[in-house]
Amino acid sequence: MTHRHVVVVGAGPAGLAAAEAALSAGARVTLIDASDRPGGQYHRMLPEAYDAARPEVLHHGWRAFDRRRRRVLTRPRCAWWSDTSVWALERPDPERPGPPRVHVLHGPVDGGGRRRLTLDPDALVLAVGAHDRVLPFPGWELPGVFTAGAAQALAKGERVVVGDRVVVAGTGPFLLPVAASLLEAGSRVLEVLEANTRGTVARGWSRRPWQLAAQAGKSGELAEYAALLIRHRVPCRTGRTVIEARGDGRVEEVVTARLRADWSAVPGSERTVAVDAVCVTHGFSPQLELPVAAGCALRTSPGGEFVEVDADQATSVPGVYSAGEITGIAGAPAARAEGALAGWLAAGGDPRASALRPLRRGRDQGRAFAARLARAHPIGAAWSGWLRPETVICRCEEADYASLCRAATRPESASARVAKLETRAGLGPCQARICGPTVAELNTRLSGAPVEPPAEGLPAPVPHRRPIAQPIRLGELAAPSEPAADGSAPRHL
Amino acid sequence: MSPRRVRAGSDAVGRQDRPLRITVDGEPVDGIAGQTIAGVLLADDRLAWRRGRSGAPRGVFCGIGVCFDCLVTVGEERDVRACRRRALDGDVVTTQSRQDAEPAPGTEER
Numbered sequence: 001m002t003h004r005h006v007v008v009v010g011a012g013p014a015g016l017a018a019a020e021a022a023l024s025a026g027a028r029v030t031l032i033d034a035s036d037r038p039g040g041q042y043h044r045m046l047p048e049a050y051d052a053a054r055p056e057v058l059h060h061g062w063r064a065f066d067r068r069r070r071r072v073l074t075r076p077r078c079a080w081w082s083d084t085s086v087w088a089l090e091r092p093d094p095e096r097p098g099p100p101r102v103h104v105l106h107g108p109v110d111g112g113g114r115r116r117l118t119l120d121p122d123a124l125v126l127a128v129g130a131h132d133r134v135l136p137f138p139g140w141e142l143p144g145v146f147t148a149g150a151a152q153a154l155a156k157g158e159r160v161v162v163g164d165r166v167v168v169a170g171t172g173p174f175l176l177p178v179a180a181s182l183l184e185a186g187s188r189v190l191e192v193l194e195a196n197t198r199g200t201v202a203r204g205w206s207r208r209p210w211q212l213a214a215q216a217g218k219s220g221e222l223a224e225y226a227a228l229l230i231r232h233r234v235p236c237r238t239g240r241t242v243i244e245a246r247g248d249g250r251v252e253e254v255v256t257a258r259l260r261a262d263w264s265a266v267p268g269s270e271r272t273v274a275v276d277a278v279c280v281t282h283g284f285s286p287q288l289e290l291p292v293a294a295g296c297a298l299r300t301s302p303g304g305e306f307v308e309v310d311a312d313q314a315t316s317v318p319g320v321y322s323a324g325e326i327t328g329i330a331g332a333p334a335a336r337a338e339g340a341l342a343g344w345l346a347a348g349g350d351p352r353a354s355a356l357r358p359l360r361r362g363r364d365q366g367r368a369f370a371a372r373l374a375r376a377h378p379i380g381a382a383w384s385g386w387l388r389p390e391t392v393i394c395r396c397e398e399a400d401y402a403s404l405c406r407a408a409t410r411p412e413s414a415s416a417r418v419a420k421l422e423t424r425a426g427l428g429p430c431q432a433r434i435c436g437p438t439v440a441e442l443n444t445r446l447s448g449a450p451v452e453p454p455a456e457g458l459p460a461p462v463p464h465r466r467p468i469a470q471p472i473r474l475g476e477l478a479a480p481s482e483p484a485a486d487g488s489a490p491r492h493l
Numbered sequence: 494m495s496p497r498r499v500r501a502g503s504d505a506v507g508r509q510d511r512p513l514r515i516t517v518d519g520e521p522v523d524g525i526a527g528q529t530i531a532g533v534l535l536a537d538d539r540l541a542w543r544r545g546r547s548g549a550p551r552g553v554f555c556g557i558g559v560c561f562d563c564l565v566t567v568g569e570e571r572d573v574r575a576c577r578r579r580a581l582d583g584d585v586v587t588t589q590s591r592q593d594a595e596p597a598p599g600t601e602e603r
Binding site for chain 2 (some may be wrong): 054162397428
């Protein structure tokens, strides 16, 4: 029994596994999630009020998940803080090693009178997940253009389908479950378009096939979705994507085009398809503001930036562990293995325990799977050929491609910071969560100056620095926070 | 046709609907308990309810609280993410616009 206090942020596959392992190692656990139910995006549960008799029909691995969530949430040493957002991680003394202080708000989403609490854990596990990355294209800001994740969340989480004639497009295996969800809910899926060519996908996946066998659970799941699409006669095409959405006030049609391996559109291959919704994903962006606020080092991989972890899922900050999609996009089985390792070790469990061996193996297989995924479904460099001068790049501020080009190619505004102030790209309510990686990529390409020295008197610009990680109202900020110290911490919120 | 809710009678999950009613800019809109405000609006065939800086219509984009496209006012509270806030019977929802609003609404609070 270790009696350490471990705070786990995120109750998806990784966070739930972390909480369970930390409890097994004897720790006291506070499990925090912004949602009112555990599961994260992968196991997004129906609302309790739906009183669903057969929730399992919408889930892969429902029974194991259901057992685990009951086991974890009913343990006396586990405090389950649902409807709780972490709005800041504070390092009162950056020189002092150890996890940061955790500031949370509990109450209705974006509500005005939420309870403000702080936690000072012995160890912190960050398992906050990822969201869709969507590249801009003309018309992507029209109502009726959804991220694939939105369509999935609405269908799975509240039984709302986004349309009746839907095209699902982008890249990655996530296209399949999204199309399957739409079909299950009664939509007509006109086609599923994988932007990468058959050659890119085949080369990426089939290199070292034995690694794939290790992820048999994942490939079996994907095979089921593929079979469903065949049953519904949904055409799945590779090397084609949506390059434009059109309509008067809402999407009415999309233009698709054949793509070369670098994602340049083949002239003359355009087709127009009448739709009432289109669902798009070009991979996932890990939610990095909390790891960055905690001071965790990041690593850059072909798939983007992720939290750097060692063989024990420990980040560069002592006492801070990380698991799931923020360490690499590898799917739920890998997230569960990483979470269990992180939770056990964060709780001070024996690193030589024999139960860790299969977890480490699962984690390593997950990392190999992630590398293959990134190779099979890269973003082609020529995607920006779809853009027109008037194409919106930053949805919040409606900054267009022409303004970005102007700012990036003028020497006085070529630095990312100045370009941002001039175009306002990335300064809107979403705080660059959607356009950030795109603007950084375009700016680098257009100005030809990737590395930028910090301006005098200012910290170096870090794209994921959002000191206020979630919106907090002034009234809430002004209210005193309740310290949730040992013993006085509310069991469940 | 457009967004809609799967009919309870044919829904494989076997759910029990408890109706609720909210108002949107004064108009009554019916939904069911457990839905988000965005879900209620979509199922009522409303695809867009907010206006951006140029006046362009916006509704749900990311659906999981990341993009802030779907912001609404609930009672006196501005800038509530409709895709994440569960609707409560009697909620008074007002739509928002960023047109002619400088500085951007809510940004001083973030």
